[in-house]
Amino acid sequence: xxDTDLTLExxxxxxxxxxxxxKLDEAQATRADLLRRATVGSAAFVAALAxxxxxxxxxxxxxxxxxxxxxxxxxxxxxxYTETDLQGALRGKARRAxxxxxxxERAHVKALRKVLGSAAVAKPTFNFKGVxxxxxxxxxxxxxxxxxxxxxxxxxxxxxxAKPLLVAAVSIHSVEARHAAWMRYLFGITxxxxxxxxxxxxxxxxxxxxxxxxxxxxxxxxxxxxRPRLTG
Amino acid sequence: xxxxxxxxxxxxAVGAGLAVVLVGRDDGTRGIAAEAPLPEPPAPAFTxxxxxxxxxxxxxxxxxxxxxxxxxxxxxxxxxxxxxxxATRTPEGTQNLVLVRGRxxxxxGSLWIRIAGPGLPGEADGWVPRTALGEYHAVHTRLVVDLxxxxxxxxxxxxxxxxFPVGVGDExxxxxxxxxxxxxxxxxxxxxxxxxLAFGTSVRSPYLTDWPDGGFVGIHGTNQPELLxxxxxxxxxxxxxxxxxxxxxxxxxxxxxxxx
Numbered sequence: 001x002x003d004t005d006l007t008l009e010x011x012x013x014x015x016x017x018x019x020x021x022x023k024l025d026e027a028q029a030t031r032a033d034l035l036r037r038a039t040v041g042s043a044a045f046v047a048a049l050a051x052x053x054x055x056x057x058x059x060x061x062x063x064x065x066x067x068x069x070x071x072x073x074x075x076x077x078x079x080x081y082t083e084t085d086l087q088g089a090l091r092g093k094a095r096r097a098x099x100x101x102x103x104x105e106r107a108h109v110k111a112l113r114k115v116l117g118s119a120a121v122a123k124p125t126f127n128f129k130g131v132x133x134x135x136x137x138x139x140x141x142x143x144x145x146x147x148x149x150x151x152x153x154x155x156x157x158x159x160x161x162a163k164p165l166l167v168a169a170v171s172i173h174s175v176e177a178r179h180a181a182w183m184r185y186l187f188g189i190t191x192x193x194x195x196x197x198x199x200x201x202x203x204x205x206x207x208x209x210x211x212x213x214x215x216x217x218x219x220x221x222x223x224x225x226x227r228p229r230l231t232g
Numbered sequence: 233x234x235x236x237x238x239x240x241x242x243x244x245a246v247g248a249g250l251a252v253v254l255v256g257r258d259d260g261t262r263g264i265a266a267e268a269p270l271p272e273p274p275a276p277a278f279t280x281x282x283x284x285x286x287x288x289x290x291x292x293x294x295x296x297x298x299x300x301x302x303x304x305x306x307x308x309x310x311x312x313x314x315x316x317x318x319a320t321r322t323p324e325g326t327q328n329l330v331l332v333r334g335r336x337x338x339x340x341g342s343l344w345i346r347i348a349g350p351g352l353p354g355e356a357d358g359w360v361p362r363t364a365l366g367e368y369h370a371v372h373t374r375l376v377v378d379l380x381x382x383x384x385x386x387x388x389x390x391x392x393x394x395x396f397p398v399g400v401g402d403e404x405x406x407x408x409x410x411x412x413x414x415x416x417x418x419x420x421x422x423x424x425x426x427x428x429l430a431f432g433t434s435v436r437s438p439y440l441t442d443w444p445d446g447g448f449v450g451i452h453g454t455n456q457p458e459l460l461x462x463x464x465x466x467x468x469x470x471x472x473x474x475x476x477x478x479x480x481x482x483x484x485x486x487x488x489x490x491x492x
């Protein structure tokens with residue numbers, strides 16, 4: 001298998017990442033659409049209503065898509081650190097950092113899924129190709145993921161329509177920035193070298209995620225309609 | 233200047249500074265105390281709960297798919313002897329799987345995985361490059377088949393979950409003993425002989441190597457339940473149809489299989 005000729009379509013067979021990203025380009029929904037979606041997506045609406053009264057906000061069309069986009073990136077990060085923890089191959093400060101960051105990223109996933117309710121995108125399948133099992137590849141990938149998350153959240157900040165959602169997203173964004181600094185320090189590069197961080201656009205994030213080739217097709221382990229030729 | 237005069241000058245300077253803060257700075261902008269109070273920030277639409285440590289029991293086994301044809305080697309090295317070559321698909325058309333047993337890094341820094349693979353007992357137990365494998369999956373179950381008591385016991389987290397009477401291989405083609413795993417699951421085929429559902433396993437019968445598709449041992453239902461339990465099969469593990477359907481609800485693909 002060549003490492004250079006894969007596309008996002010091949011890697012993201014379930015379409016979770018593309019689904020989240022593509023919706024960002026949809027035209028803003030009409031008022032009628034929004035009302036209809038509020039009815040159809042009642043589970044998400046109910047989930048949001050379950051929040052404390054001071055923070056009630058059912059995500060609207062574009063905001064919901066941005067949250068799903070964020071959720072997909074959080075899936076990527078939480079799966080990465082969780083697998084690292086389960087492998088148990090790291091040592092020292094990297095091991096400790098992975099444990100802490102994994103817990104935080106799983107908390108982010110849980111929160112975003114709660115807000116999105118039934119509108120939440122499915123978790124993709126990830127193949128981390130051994131980077132969760134070796135110290136240096138782990139640190140290099142962690143820096144890339146955290147920098148990516150920081151830039152991706154920033155890239156959507158100006159597009160979030162509901163201020164309460166923006167406040168929540170910024171609260172996650174700053175945590176991701178702390179993670180980025182931590183992992184950069186452990187990897188031996190300057191945690192905060194720049195005076196101004198550039199955001200990353202949707203195509204830029206898409207290209208970086210595709211380049212990792214970490215999103216995999218689900219393994220097919222079942223088959224219908226084929227007569228067995230087992231020994232009997 | 234006397235001490236008293238110095239104190240008077242200092243007091244005047246402090247007073248002037250306070251006046252600037254309260255009324256306006258000397259650069260023309262207004263001081264903080266003179267501003268209208270800022271509005272409270274909006275409450276976040278949601279908050280994130282406190283992070284929780286990973287609370288996942290150690291898996292019984294982990295498995296992975298074979299993504300590219302790969303040689304299984306005796307040691308974690310490209311120069312080590314090749315034991316066999318793994319295909320990406322099973323004879324049943326599903327993705328080929330291996331159990332993951334361990335890891336090592338070679339001198340070039342490449343990661344190798346120790347696997348248990350499909351084939352004759354022990355034939356494909358060795359090392360493959362990590363790059364040939366897919367994502368990892370964890371299972372918490374194990375199926376133990378006892379050839380003396382004609383029983384299959386499913387364990388989860390090491391504890392018995394269900395037990396079934398089985399038919400096993402007869403004297404001419406006994407069921408092979410050893411450590412194997414469940415490789416795939418087949419349904420909706422038109423053959424009553426195998427009952428409503430069949431699991432393919434990783435082990436080939438050493439006695440039926442010329443069997444179509446290599447003679448892999450299965451775990452399946454039957455159209456002759458009256459023969460169970462006993463030594464009645466060509467090597468496969470036969471269950472009554474109700475039992476195989478119940479087992480299928482409890483046992484995921486990738487489950488280790490102990491035949492003793």
